[in-house]
Amino acid sequence: MSSKSTVLLARRIRFVRLVVVLVLLLIAARLIDIQVVNSGRYSREARSELAQPVTVQALRGGIFARNGQPLAVSIPTKEVIADDFQIRHPITEAKALSPLLKIPASNLATELSRRSGYVPLSHYLGVPAANKVAADHLPGITLVDSSLREYPNGNLASPVIGSVNAAGHGSSGLEYEYNSLLAGKPGRESILESPFGVPLPQTPVVARSVAHPGTGLELTLDPPLQYEAEQALAAQMVSTKARNGIAVVMDVHTGNILAMANLVANPQNQASASNSAPLGSAPTPGAGSTGGAVVIGPNGPVSQAPSALAVTQVNEPGSVFKIATFSAALQDGVITPNTTFVVPDQEVLDGSLFHDAETHPTQPMTATQIIAQSSNIGTSYVATNLGESRLLAQVKTLGFGSPTGLGLPGESPGILATAAQWEPTNIVSLPIGQVDAVTAQQVLDAYNMVANGGVFVPPRLVQATITPSGKAVGTPMKPTRRILSPGIDQEFTKMLEQVVKSGTGVHAVIPGYLVAGKTGTANIHLKGRAGFIPGAFVAEFVGFAPANHPVLSAIVVLNRPNTIYGGSASAPVFAKIMGYALHRYDIPTSAGSSAQGG
Template sequence: MNTHQTPTHNRGQYSSRPVARYARRYLLLRGLLILGFAVVALRLVQIQVVRHATLARESLAQVRQTVPTPALRAGIYDRYGQVLAISEPTDMVIADDFQISSPATEAAALSGLVHIPTTKLTRLLSEHNGYVILNSALDLTDGKAVAAAYFPGIVVESSSTRHYPNATLAQSLIGGTNAAGVGDTGLEYEYQNQLAGQPGEVRQFVSQSGVPLPSSPTVVLKHPVPGVGLELTIDNQLQFVTERYLGAQIAATQGVAGAAVVMDVKTGEILADASLVNTKQNPGVLGPIPSWGTSIGVPGIEQTINNLPFTAAYEPGSVFKIVTFSAALNDGLITPNTPFTIPGQILVGGRIFHDAEPHGTETLTATQVIAQSSNIGTYEIGARVGEAGILAQVERMGFGHTTAVNYPGETAGLLVSAATWYPSDAGSLPIGQVDAVPPIQVLDAFNTLANGGTFVEPRLVRGYVQPSGHVVAAPASPTRSVITPAVSSTLTKMLEQVVLAGTGTNAIIPGYLVAGKTGTSQIPVPGQAAYLPGEFYATFVGFAPANKPVLSMIVVIERPLTTIYGGSASAPVFKEVMSYALRHYGIPSSGVVVHPLAGSASLGSDVTW
């Protein structure tokens, strides 16, 4: 019987080779593991030791942030301390709805405190965006109750709400703030940095969505500094009266818009500034005038967003004639009794000029020329002054320059110059065409006459209200001499005749002498060398008492329909507001019985065309 035997050398060959391979693999694997652990260890050392401080700061920064805290916005007051705009401390309630497990249950408990119906609140708490403002103006009592209840995911932060206690009063002047509480129009915009104060800083723990973590500590790093308030030159009561009379007349004449300003002659302080639009009228090719959307109490009449006395330029028409007359008087070229021969029409630079009403050749004195608002007579006076003289006087009287008020959006106007002069401008400029200026500049010029020939810059801010309540007076308005007191007195007496026997008889105030001028001016077609047919600005500007001026005022109504003349559309507003103001400030009567003189000019005599 044969027995099989495996050779010895074969057994060694088959058994040793696999062991060697496995050993090498084992050693390699063990080396890799050791190396891996070493890398991890080194990384841990780097993280836990070398970069510990840096990574700790970065980790903390993801949940702990330095957050600015706004200061309480300062108030705006009238000249007697009556509140026009004020910020009240409130609380803002914010939800991080990722932290809310049961929106319906939480909404039921929270609803009464944040004054939101449960159904709506449940929906807000279920949005899953991490940052939901539930109430941005919750009163402090309810805010304190919400914070004390420790609702999951609900945070209460300090906030404030801007209030205007007089509703729409002076809104076109004061302006407003946006959703973030930042001034975006009017004086709120102009004085934003001053009113807003300086923000503080706090350190908070926040979620990924930026909401402060409930019950987490808050560290105050810097306390906010309250803003500095404004004491305006505006008189609340006079502002109300001005707006009501202007608004009623805009509605009655079916005008598109209107502006009125009352000024203290000596100080330049603006006591009332009204800027209104009639939303019931079609603005036509000139486009709509933006408004605040709330009636002032007269149907359809609203406050404009832009303050028209400062921001809207127009061709002023006959009220601009005081430039021509003051230049001629100042240079000794005319006296009030200088006679002029007035033809029915004249040709100047290829353009025909005529008075508002047809007439044959007549003779008028300089006083009669301005009282009856003769365009041809004014041209003849302007011809004596000359191009250079007229242009210089326009400049001296403040036209073409923004005022010291520097109101947001204020226009300097658009003036003709020697470089852009056309031959026909010799007829146009003296009667208030060609140049486009804002109403405030027209009032400034008349105020110069009332102030004895001294120009005084207008101003709206009377003082600055410190957080302590102390009021720091604003600097007085700059002044400069424009014409001599003698010329001012002479021209004032001539302007009295405009009211007594000219186109401004509707501005007569019993017991007071009034000096003023009417204007009925055409409106240019945008982009064309033409005027809109049948469209006019009606203006009256003047001051009282004329023998000792205290107050000056301008009224402009844009595109009135029922009556188009400055003497019939705007002069009645002047009369009513100025009558109130004279009584309101206790200004003594002139001691005369005033009534229209016989032979008064037609109200339509002041149209410039």
């Protein structure tokens, strides 16, 4: 090799060496850029491609009865999801999962071989079983937090309590109305997933924010009384073939709703249950009853209503609306309990015939007798003396036309006639409850005012909220307002006592207690046109006891019973429910109550 070629070779080697060094330097510079200078950015970008935000649902707050008994609670569970692309031995995994999920292994093996990538195996697996599943480290099996809403009392008071949908959001009742409070605040986590959406195993879960459990509700409901109210109402609905029924029991002084039954009939099941025992007799097991109780549900003769009918269903109130006329007339001094009117049994006004429920000769009747016998003509005379404007004002003062404030979804304020819509016949038809449309709860609130010494107290269902730490925070009482002067309420109570003692409400007698109340029988309007449905009535009884020291008030409404009158269809249910409640709360018996049949 000549010296010239040697020099050339040496130059080439130097050049190649230089190139290699430069390349290595470039690689090193890039490495430094990636690993040191911009490492954070690249790391973030890499994680953002894999990290998926996951919302962690907060545990929903519970709903409790007045005594703390749970009515609705959420139990933490796990949802078991399989990625069957990762499962190489579906039969083996199916056999391992079968006893924990309580699903036959053959069914599981089929599910795990679907090749879909996402197979929910169990939505609400208990945590102990879920822990065993997790401990098995089965490939392709993922556990996700979930919760199950449990109603330990079954469908008891379900129109009031409500329900949640599949997403865990309240869909009816208080569950819906207080959803934002009950739901709590969901947390956020991020997990690492492959581009195919499969969670990467052994990767950490990063909590972005912690889930805060929901706030609970403590209701005023008393489950045993609620059960008795529902059973008594259901039995009478079966007995009278009523289409739906409402029963509400209220604490006179606080306005707390102790029971609110809202039932609808299942006509297809009523035929088999119609032979069940009538109200008041000892129940016997038979069709439509289990253990002497009427089955309330899709398989029974009656079901829970889809909503709280006590505040959502409006109907003409009938004679229970006479409270507006008589309370205003007593308050203004237009009448006293002994003011006498000469009352015929029918009268024509502006071409319309009005009549009393029972025929009777034209006779003098005191105001007490008018209300005790529920005379429509006598009531119209009192209303005429009172005047149109005062009557309309009293209707509003008693709370008709306004929501009760119970906080139940779909509540109706009712439909009231205004002065602009006044017709000459209204001076008769409005006082007897044939113009306005009201809810059962509004009627009860008005009578509760009389029981509470003339002071109107708004009803309430939620008496406290329960913080996640378990502390009860009482809900403030709503302001009350005086409607009747002291003394007037007692006069009116004495008049209402006569309804039960000698009037239309004798079936509301509760042995040992003085009862005051009012019957009501209202027509049902034809849908979309003038007139009434022939033979269809709403039967009502509303009252309170003991009349001398009122503690509890209640209303019972039956829609289209075959025993049409409130005094015969609804008053016995009132007596049964109120009698149970008075004994349950150890209310002392009334002096002189033996006259009521005790």
